[in-house]
Amino acid sequence: MTSKPEMTASEIASAVAGRRMSALDATEAALSRIKQHDGILNSFTDVTAERARAKARAIDAEIAAGKEVGPLAGVPFAVKNLFDAAGLSTRAGSKINRDLAPAKRDASLIERMEAAGAVLVGALNMGEYAYDFTGENVHDGPSRNPHDTTRMTGGSSGGSGSAVGGALVPIALGSDTNGSIRVPSSFCGIFGLKPTYGRLSRARSFPFVASLDHLGPFARSAADLALAYDAMQGPDAEDSACTTRGLEPTLPLIANPVSDLRIAIAGGYFQKNVFPEAVEAVSRVAKALGATKVVDVPGAARARAAAYVITTTEGASLHLDRLRKRPNDFDPAVRDRLIAGAMVPAPMVDRAQKFRRWYRAQLAEIFKSVDVLLAPATPCTAPKLGQVNFNLDGVELPVRANIGVHTQPISFIGLPVVAVPVPLEPLPIGVQIIAAPWREDIALRVAHALEKMGVAAAPAPRGI
């Protein structure tokens, strides 16, 4: 059989393991789609074709020898270019990092994906040093939205959103510090999982904000998210924030009923700064799940402010030497934000970290009586590339600063979230399915249920 763009990772792995399709055919099909469409989408910065073919042949040889293969056998995937991939310089969307020596070893999560049989086909475009919500990159050009190539992918994992939304690969990996998995998922109409802070190892990925950085998968179905996520779980001594919890597989639980779950709509802050499409998407999801209760989240605006302060100051500290030595090699917008971050007085950062603990306690209280919170993933569908402002209720607001207003207060305390795509016309938009810490299984279960009900779906790309 031939690999088709609409095939999920689960279908590819099943066909490869069942000898109905070779891993090499699945890989060649992905490489061919990249060749055909990435000139427009600009989602890839590196295509690792030879490496991918070698890996695919090795899987096919194992199958021919009658050996057991992993649950992702022959599934092509790609990673945001802040993951180390052996032989490539980890550019993290920057010009400066291109001078780094090529990575000697893959990031932990690439190793785990490949141990499960997946095939790395390349590295993906991203906003410079992940300080971005647009997916625009001054050095590599913008990644483009697969549903309308004049629009943003969202960022900073823009290439990840574009590659999966454009069905070039069924799975991509990205990072999320303030929304960088959930925002591109929303704009590109795909599923994205930002796991609990500390759940997935960040070893051998280029950091941004150690206090807030998460890694996670993108896919075109909730089951594929679970498949990739389960393959990547597990402790890792090389990431000091990585949990020592054992594996907690989610795929076996994903089809369990959701009727016993207490699901509420996040109110107050999360119902402000939204365009009608975001209201409509949350409303459709809530209706399908029978959720009517609205829960106010105390301190959400301050949580967003504190996340901003921690981000700008830790980011400034990370890049201080580069700002001193090579300021003209940064994207000016990133540089000027980071320089300002270096000037925030230290007590304000300490207070932001203390507020984080207070806010965590507020959410812990809410999760005593609720299993899931629903909130918009973005205030709107994908803006135009280069768009500076949008008009909300007669008020002009800057696009960049407002794209992540609904994601930041959630990642701030590391809650697990699945962003589900609601296929509105003419463009999709995401809704956050938010669970208590370490309950990715619940968020994935709800996402899967919404998919089965036809409320959430990754639309076929129309822009390519």
Added chain:
Amino acid sequence: MAEPLDDYIDAVSKALALPIEEAWRPAVRANLEVSLRLARLVDEFALPDETEPAPIFTA
């Protein structure tokens, strides 16, 4: 006319040995105004003295 934050920006720029070209100054100042406004929103919220910061070092 000098903006209120300019003296502060100059002083911190010197203290951190972090040069700022004149052409960047308006954008740095605008970003700093946003950062300080948001930091003040957190700052004005009273927390008990015993509150620990979120990341706790484990020896």
